[in-house]
Amino acid sequence: MHYMILRIAFVLSFVLAALAPGLAAAAGASAQTERIKAELFTEHKAVAPGETVWFALELDIIDGWHTYWRNPGDSGEPVRIAWRLPEGWSVGDILWPTPERIDVGPLSNYGHHGAPVFLVPITLPEDAPLGDVPVEADATWLVCADICVPEDASFAMSLPVAATSAVDEARAAAFQAARAALPEPAAWEARLHGEAGAIVLTVSAPTIAAGVQSGDITGAEFFAYDEGLVEHAAPQAFRAGADGISLMLQPGFTADLDALAASDGVLVLARKKDGGPVRQGFIVSASPGAVAGDFAAFAPAGSVDHAGDGVPAAPGAETGVVAVLGFLAAAFVGGLILNLMPCVFPVLFVKALGFANKAHAAPGAVRRHGLVFTAGVVLSFLLLASVFLTLRAGGAEIGWGFQLQSPLVVTALAYLFFLIGLNLVGVFEIGGGAAGAGQSLTEKGGDAGAFFTGVLAVIAATPCTAPFMAAALGFALTQPAALALGVFVALGLGLAAPFLALSFAPGLLKLLPKPGPWMVRLRQGFAFPMFAVSVWLVWVLSRQAGPDPTALALAGLVALAFAAWAFGAVQGTNGISALVGRGAALLSAGLAALLAGQVMGVPPAVATAVVQPPKVETYGVVQADFSPEKLADLKASGTPVFIDFTAAWCVTCQVNKLTVLHKPAVLEAFADNNVVFMTADWTNRDPEITAILSEYGRAGVPFYLFYRADGAAEILPTVLTQSAVIAAVKGV
Amino acid sequence: MLTRRTLTAAGAAVLALSLSTGSAFAASAVVGEAAPGFVGDTSDGTGVSLADYAGKTVVLEWTNHDCPYVKKHYDTGNMQGLQTAAADEDVVWLSVISSAPGKQGHVSGAKANTLTTSRNAAPAAVVLDESGEIGKLYGAKTTPHMYVIDGEGVLRYAGAIDDKRSTKPATVEGATNYVSLALADMAEGRDVGIAETAPYGCSVKY
Numbered sequence: 001m002h003y004m005i006l007r008i009a010f011v012l013s014f015v016l017a018a019l020a021p022g023l024a025a026a027a028g029a030s031a032q033t034e035r036i037k038a039e040l041f042t043e044h045k046a047v048a049p050g051e052t053v054w055f056a057l058e059l060d061i062i063d064g065w066h067t068y069w070r071n072p073g074d075s076g077e078p079v080r081i082a083w084r085l086p087e088g089w090s091v092g093d094i095l096w097p098t099p100e101r102i103d104v105g106p107l108s109n110y111g112h113h114g115a116p117v118f119l120v121p122i123t124l125p126e127d128a129p130l131g132d133v134p135v136e137a138d139a140t141w142l143v144c145a146d147i148c149v150p151e152d153a154s155f156a157m158s159l160p161v162a163a164t165s166a167v168d169e170a171r172a173a174a175f176q177a178a179r180a181a182l183p184e185p186a187a188w189e190a191r192l193h194g195e196a197g198a199i200v201l202t203v204s205a206p207t208i209a210a211g212v213q214s215g216d217i218t219g220a221e222f223f224a225y226d227e228g229l230v231e232h233a234a235p236q237a238f239r240a241g242a243d244g245i246s247l248m249l250q251p252g253f254t255a256d257l258d259a260l261a262a263s264d265g266v267l268v269l270a271r272k273k274d275g276g277p278v279r280q281g282f283i284v285s286a287s288p289g290a291v292a293g294d295f296a297a298f299a300p301a302g303s304v305d306h307a308g309d310g311v312p313a314a315p316g317a318e319t320g321v322v323a324v325l326g327f328l329a330a331a332f333v334g335g336l337i338l339n340l341m342p343c344v345f346p347v348l349f350v351k352a353l354g355f356a357n358k359a360h361a362a363p364g365a366v367r368r369h370g371l372v373f374t375a376g377v378v379l380s381f382l383l384l385a386s387v388f389l390t391l392r393a394g395g396a397e398i399g400w401g402f403q404l405q406s407p408l409v410v411t412a413l414a415y416l417f418f419l420i421g422l423n424l425v426g427v428f429e430i431g432g433g434a435a436g437a438g439q440s441l442t443e444k445g446g447d448a449g450a451f452f453t454g455v456l457a458v459i460a461a462t463p464c465t466a467p468f469m470a471a472a473l474g475f476a477l478t479q480p481a482a483l484a485l486g487v488f489v490a491l492g493l494g495l496a497a498p499f500l501a502l503s504f505a506p507g508l509l510k511l512l513p514k515p516g517p518w519m520v521r522l523r524q525g526f527a528f529p530m531f532a533v534s535v536w537l538v539w540v541l542s543r544q545a546g547p548d549p550t551a552l553a554l555a556g557l558v559a560l561a562f563a564a565w566a567f568g569a570v571q572g573t574n575g576i577s578a579l580v581g582r583g584a585a586l587l588s589a590g591l592a593a594l595l596a597g598q599v600m601g602v603p604p605a606v607a608t609a610v611v612q613p614p615k616v617e618t619y620g621v622v623q624a625d626f627s628p629e630k631l632a633d634l635k636a637s638g639t640p641v642f643i644d645f646t647a648a649w650c651v652t653c654q655v656n657k658l659t660v661l662h663k664p665a666v667l668e669a670f671a672d673n674n675v676v677f678m679t680a681d682w683t684n685r686d687p688e689i690t691a692i693l694s695e696y697g698r699a700g701v702p703f704y705l706f707y708r709a710d711g712a713a714e715i716l717p718t719v720l721t722q723s724a725v726i727a728a729v730k731g732v
Numbered sequence: 733m734l735t736r737r738t739l740t741a742a743g744a745a746v747l748a749l750s751l752s753t754g755s756a757f758a759a760s761a762v763v764g765e766a767a768p769g770f771v772g773d774t775s776d777g778t779g780v781s782l783a784d785y786a787g788k789t790v791v792l793e794w795t796n797h798d799c800p801y802v803k804k805h806y807d808t809g810n811m812q813g814l815q816t817a818a819a820d821e822d823v824v825w826l827s828v829i830s831s832a833p834g835k836q837g838h839v840s841g842a843k844a845n846t847l848t849t850s851r852n853a854a855p856a857a858v859v860l861d862e863s864g865e866i867g868k869l870y871g872a873k874t875t876p877h878m879y880v881i882d883g884e885g886v887l888r889y890a891g892a893i894d895d896k897r898s899t900k901p902a903t904v905e906g907a908t909n910y911v912s913l914a915l916a917d918m919a920e921g922r923d924v925g926i927a928e929t930a931p932y933g934c935s936v937k938y
Contacts, residue, residue, distance in 0.1 A: 509829035
């Protein structure tokens with residue numbers, strides 16, 4: 001019974017408080033609304049004239065509801081306080097706690113959960129009379145969960161003005177906690193500039209706090225004060241380097257990318273501490289421009305949606321040096337793996353076998369050979385990377401594999417692989433002798449031969465490794481040029497390493513079976529992968545340029561075969577027949593070159609690319625070609641879209657198509673979930689596709705992107721699996 | 733062959749990329765450009781297509797009758813006044829409800845009609861956009877969120893209804909109404925002076 005009365009009394013008091021919020025404040029300065037317990041209090045129990053006293057408004061919000069920050073984001077309204085103070089008293093701006101991003105469907109708000117405390121400084125005039133002074137305030141706020149309710153409360157309290165001020169010890173802890181929740185003013189240099197349709201915010205912050213390097217940061221998000229500067233719901237791609245942090249922000253409606261104004265906001269950083277993520281806010285003032293320095297070494301092409309997620313950005317990086325060494329080491333390992341690529345392996349393996357005969361005879365020459373070969377590999381990589389980086393820096397909308405977007409280059413590569421195949425089969429030999437490449441080791445021409453074997457290895461590696469290189473370059477693009485080139489040097493060293501190791505430790509060759517006829521057979525056998533690569537390149541050409549240039553290129557291959565045969569037939573002979581043979585070879589090779597030149601005469605964008613077996617349609621999957629407008633329309637209408645970024649010259653793309661994207665289970669998943677299958681064909685140059693690839697930090701294909709019905713994007717692995725696609729589509 | 737496995741290893745070795753990203757709420761409605769066309773259901777069951785109003789000025793009003801900001805404008809008669817004035821000038825006023833089923837503000841056609849009658853509202857039609865398709869097409873973020881499209885189909889204004897971000901009825905009087913300003917500019921053949929503002933209100937309940 002007693003309990004019931006208490007309960008009724010409690011409910012009654014609650015209802016009364018809700019109906020007349022201000023009444024409850026009479027005794028102290030607190031108020032109770034339906035969703036919030038509000039309290040207004042001061043840091044001092046007495047304050048002297050001319051001094052500043054801090055007021056705190058604490059809103060203790062029920063679970064699941066939130067109030068808003070100074071910039072409320074896509075909707076909502078910030079907390080407001082209207083003061084009634086004696087004449088001459090002045091009120092400063094509210095100090096806002098560090099905000100959090102609160103997603104509401106496709107929209108995002110900036111606000112506060114829990115019990116945020118808003119601090120306000122009030123300064124008394126020098127001539128404020130002593131005595132108890134009434135202070136009144138009306139606060140209004142919007143409190144929201146999935147729905148919003150405007151609430152308000154009035155506060156009345158009296159503040160003693162005395163000759164000397166006195167801190168209210170009882171409130172000290174509350175003020176300490178409130179100040180800890182505020183963003184810290186940061187002295188870092190921050191800059192904003194427009195780049196590729198985005199706002200890039202760079203912040204020079206080598207040391208965030210004592211003992212914390214920018215590389216320890218696992219997430220970052222910028223909360224602009226200005227409502228129109230940033231699209232609040234857009235993800236903010238974040239990178240961290242030795243010198244600070246950079247963020248890619250999607251511009252809001254007031255942002256003029258060509259003339260960005262200075263802008264203030266709170267940069268929220270997340271870092272790992274004691275195993276858990278810690279969020280910390282910093283007030284930054286960004287002026288137009290960019291800050292020079294390393295802002296990307298620790299978080300390769302990463303993107304963190306929320307600063308609070310604590311997504312690890314750096315692979316265990318403690319300091320800048322360690323991180324850089326880590327990347328270089330990884331690139332070296334990547335280069336080692338390139339040796340196993342089907343385009344590269346035969347070339348190098350056959351070359352290595354040449355050692356088996358000669359190594360013991362002239363170890364010094366073999367070592368020299370290995371070093372020169374390494375130089376050839378590394379310089380080729382550097383050259384290719386420099387050309388690429390220079391073109392990119394010059395604004396060209398290209399990505400890795402750009403070489404293969406030219407029909408002439410594709411034709412030349414088809415010729416090259418065909419010639420390598422003919423050479424391996426034994427139609428002709430390079431260098432004078434029939435014993436293979438090892439023959440010329442001790443000769444004067446050995447250096448050039450070794451160097452160009454290195455160059456050849458890099459060229460041969462290109463078509464097989466475009467996807468892999470695209471990922472590496474996407475990363476390298478985010479680096480300062482020196483580090484980017486360093487990555488390529490490491491890649492080159494990795495590619496050259498096995499060969500170099502053999503040249504310095506010929507004893508390793510003893511692990512191989514004894515030299516013998518098997519070596520000739522193996523060498524001839526390796527010709528066939530070369531022919532296969534050549535056939536594939538001709539197919540790429542047929543997709544790029546159409547049937548006529550393809551026929552020209554095939555005729556060129558015949559001429560080339562004739563040239564090789566005529567050259568090989570008279571190799572090592574002299575006299576009239578040799579002259580006739582070489583002359584015929586030269587003419588024929590010239591004819592091949594002429595035909596290749598004709599291929600180039602055809603504009604590259606004649607035909608398009610990609611394998612699209614009719615069975616895709618039989619599953620009822622809606623298909624579309626990529627265009628930014630079409631994509632925007634589909635996203636706006638809430639249609640899920642799967643984008644296949646592909647190119648005819650991309651091997652991995654074709655493998656993924658055959659083994660994953662065209663499998664019944666995947667097609668059924670697309671059809672069942674009404675996913676539009678969009679093809680972004682990058683066989684030929686396409687600035688719009690390059691642009692969206694860059695948006696996601698990629699420099700090439702394959703790349704797979706899935707936009708869910710709610711507009712959120714998911715990036716699928718380059719090496720695709722059926723289960724990954726199905727899981728993404730079904731939203732598992 | 734080796735390709736797939738080695739690619740996996742190479743990719744992992746070099747980059748250890750873990751990319752997870754989301755997309756923005758990117759609307760295709762841009763002030764100064766053609767307003768995106770749409771077709772929608774209406775509370776009276778006749779349906780509506782933006783294309784039907786070629787040659788006429790069209791106002792789009794995102795609404796949710798339970799939202800306190802919307803209530804402010806209806807309880808004070810402000811919204812109805814704008815609607816009536818628009819109708820007098822042969823301006824087509826479409827109220828759009830993008831609340832998803834089960835969310836605040838979602839109504840049947842009959843309920844929408846009752847709301848129109850009981851509130852003395854005067855829209856040309858109430859568009860029922862429960863899929864949120866039209867709302868996302870226009871990037872509607874709040875209720876109210878206002879758009880003005882001219883006779884050529886060009887979006888001339890997008891943003892808040894006025895400059896008073898508040899639920900207090902007292903703030904209606906004396907507010908600068910951006911929709912009225914835009915319509916006045918357009919009627920005089922001028923460029924719209926304030927063509928884009930940050931909308932305020934409740935979030936659209938997609």
